[in-house]
Amino acid sequence: MAARVQLVAIIGAVILLFVVLEMVRRRRLMERYALLWLLCALVLVGLASWRSGLLHVSRVIGIIYPPNALFFIAFGFVLLLLLHFSTAVSRLSDQTKVLAQRLALLEERVSHAERRPAMGEEADEEFEPVASGHGRRFVSSD
């Protein structure tokens, strides 16, 4: 592998490693999302600096020009990261949905309570059953 390509690859990978670590240090990136990035950066630094290792890897996957193997592996990581983010986004949007629903339910509960001010026990009873998930009006329907 040409020395210049190797140098560029090493510098790039080290910068990536440094940036990720720095972002974690400044709490801009949560550890759980940084792990995959760190793994990616470490593998790239390792393969970029360890010549015979990269040569071996490229021979195993059948790539003639070793730097291409580096790109290939980096691309694999990019795909993995994107998939990781897609799952994270799916989870977040699901959680946001639940939060929005809870917020709306609570708001309605509060405004309903405000509209009918303190009626002693009766009012209390109305608002108690929620935690259990079964209202007091439950009648077996099966």
Place this chain on the structure above:
Amino acid sequence: MSTEPSYLAVVPAYNESMTIARVLQALQERAPRFDVLVVDDGSTDDTAAVAERAGARVLKLPFNLGIGGAVQSGFVFARDHGYDFMSQVDGDGQHEPGELEKLVCAMGAPPWPDMVCGSRFLSDDFHYPTPVSRRTGIHVFATLLSWIVSARVSDPTSGFRLYNRRAIQLFARDYPHDYPEVEAVLMLHHHRLAMREIPVRMYARGGGVSSISNGKSAYYMVKVLLALLVGLARRRPVVDPGDRAPVAAEQGV
């Protein structure tokens, strides 16, 4: 403590201020045993205010969740407030509240279904105006679902449905996102809950814009087909009533 069964009508509404008052009035007149809950799905007009003036309880979602998320909050409300039966009545005036009694009757008769669905395509005077693109989609789903659940499902996209306590609890935990009615049929089937269709009258929309425009029909169809096929591949939960249903959102990771 009352032993009379309680009924809740959930009216999902997104920018329906033109029609919502009429729907609520019709509900009051023709389905008086139903308490009414309007779910305002992040409307930018005064849908919520109109509904409140009409005397309904209103859930105001902080932003637009889509029909699935809106109706699901209705299920959660029904579950938390201990309603025995819940029905969905669209805020656009498509559904005729007077037909709710039919759903209630069908619910209380053999074969004791957990969900009764009002179908536009079973009635004799069949002249419900649907655009061709929608109708094609509906038929594709109807055929597919009928095949999967091995029973005739004529109108899988109808939202005019009555659910009992078991169905409410299932859907409060997990309800599909967009075009949810189709997938809901599959969920019922997988959870061994029974459904039944009865013929009802429906109207063309009274105003506002459908959540599914013509252009988006194809997109939704592909999406729901994907959901259906993935749903088939999922491990089928054989839950006893009262068991926990699997839900993505509540479990975090």
